[in-house]
Amino acid sequence: MPNSRNLLIVGTGNVANALARRFSTTDHVVHIGSRDAGRGAKAADRRGIKGGLAADLVQHAEVVFIAVPFTALDDTLEALGSLEGKVVVDCTNPLTDDYMALTLGHTTSAGEVCQAKLPGVPVVKAFNAIFADVVDSDPTYGGIRPQVFLAGDDTEAKETVAELVRAINYDPVDSGAMLSARYLEPLAELIIQMAYVQGEGTRITPVILRSDA
Structure with missing residues (x-):
């Protein structure tokens, strides 16, 4: 597996589990971790991969x-320790507790907050605007592939995530x-509103279409 990378998915919720399932079908080595070793191990067992305490797996x-609620970001990063070189x-x-609004916007974002907490570490925003149900169940869209939007200040890191x-x-x-x-x-938040308020369900996903003309 010459292009294989070691991936650590931190979290045990829907997003983390969906990412773990999808990446475990590739040549990459996937672990799932939590601040609670038992929860990490249990989530990993469901996916047939290794898991446990995130702080033990991160090195x-x-x-x-980072696939945890934004409110858990500080505690999660503190528990992981140094992320230099990753x-x-x-x-x-x-999101608010009911998922119906954002708690940040206009002048900053969760991504910018995360990057500020990790000076010198390349951070890429990704997989935030695609439902876990899409990633986990892999529905089809008439030949159009789902898209993952990336944002970040480090070009090389973005290409790593793009790969x-x-x-x-x-x-x-x-x-x-x-x-x-x-x-x-x-x-x-828009696709959350469309899924739950407009009743579209959680297999919708946004895409950018480019004209070939």
Whole structure:
């Protein structure tokens, strides 16, 4: 597996479990971790991969996915310790408890907050605007592949994440610098509104279509 990377997915919720399932079908080595070793191990067992305490697994990871509620970001990063030399993927959205609104916007974003907490570590915003149900159940869309929007200030780190997106047969869309997380997080809220308020369900997903003319 010459292109294999060590991936650590931090979290045990729907997003983390969906990412673990999809990436476990690739040549990449996938672990799932939590601040609670038992919860991490249980989530990993369901996916047939290894897991446990995230702080014990992080040293070998090349790419670390933060797939926890935004309110748990501080505690999660503190528990992980140094992330120097790794690419961090921020999957969080700053949502209210009922998911019906954002708690940040206009002048900052969860992605920018995450990057500020990790100076010197490349952070890429990704997988925040695609439902876990889409990633986990892999529905079809008439030949159109789901897209994963990326934002970040480090071009090489974004390409690393783009390669991972392609490995699960999705299309990466470079949305620009981390500043664009201010727009990707409202996009996530839009599809939440469409799924739950408009009744579209959680297998909808946004795509950018480019004209061939």
